[in-house]
Amino acid sequence: MFRRQKSQRARERATEYATCKDFQQIFDEEMSGLHLLAYLLTGDQAKAEQCFVAGLDDSIHGNPVFKQWARAWSKRAIIQNAIKAMAPSAQGEAAEQAAVPAAFNGSKLPLVSLVMQWTVFERFVFVMAVLEGYSVRECGAMLGSADQNILTTKSRVLQRLGEKTAQAAITRGDVVWNALLAQAQVA
Numbered sequence: 001m002f003r004r005q006k007s008q009r010a011r012e013r014a015t016e017y018a019t020c021k022d023f024q025q026i027f028d029e030e031m032s033g034l035h036l037l038a039y040l041l042t043g044d045q046a047k048a049e050q051c052f053v054a055g056l057d058d059s060i061h062g063n064p065v066f067k068q069w070a071r072a073w074s075k076r077a078i079i080q081n082a083i084k085a086m087a088p089s090a091q092g093e094a095a096e097q098a099a100v101p102a103a104f105n106g107s108k109l110p111l112v113s114l115v116m117q118w119t120v121f122e123r124f125v126f127v128m129a130v131l132e133g134y135s136v137r138e139c140g141a142m143l144g145s146a147d148q149n150i151l152t153t154k155s156r157v158l159q160r161l162g163e164k165t166a167q168a169a170i171t172r173g174d175v176v177w178n179a180l181l182a183q184a185q186v187a
Contacts, residue, residue: 018070023059026074027052034078040127041082043116051081079128083142088124090149118157121145125153 027034034055038048055078059065065073115123124143128134129150134142139150 016066017064018059018067018073020060022067022070023056023074026071027056027059030071030074034074037075037127038078038082040112040115040131041079041124042086043120043123047082047085051078051085054078054081075132079132079142083124086120086124088121088143090121090143090145090153114160118160122153122157125150126157129154130158 035048035052038051038055039045042048042051055074058077058081059070059074062073062077115126118126121143125139128139128142129136136147136150136154139145140147143150
């Protein structure tokens with residue numbers, strides 16, 4: 001009797017976790033958005049593709065995740081792979097800025113073009129703190145940077161966006177995400 005109950009509880013618990021198939025479906029359904037996330041962070045198509053694939057692999061083969069957390073976990077896996085690939089640092093802010101590939105350049109993608117002109121650290125702070133809604137403390141921990149660096153950088157990139165876009169980004173990050181996705185699909 002006890003073994004049967006224990007076995008049933010184990011089966012019920014297993015259905016609560018995301019499976020390989022669940023993650024494959026998420027990456028398939030949200031391919032454009034997840035690839036854009038990787039591109040905004042890395043500023044490079046090849047590195048973005050690597051982060052996308054590594055994020056899928058990490059999601060499938062990583063620690064078990066509840067199904068309701070799977071979408072957020074997929075994005076986090078891509079962000080973590082981008083951090084490994086790019087090593088963003090507040091100290092290296094004056095470093096090179098990404099060149100905007102032709103596919104993302106021009107009047108069809110003004111916001112992407114603007115973001116691609118920022119330093120790697122600025123892009124990471126913008127994507128993580130503004131678009132994805134990570135707290136300053138979470139950003140600081142993931143990026144290995146002081147909270148004050150995150151706050152200062154966040155303030156600077158929001159200023160660069162302009163009042164209207166910045167307000168939309170602050171109140172609802174998905175408004176800016178939707179605009180970026182719509183622009184990427186037109187290009």
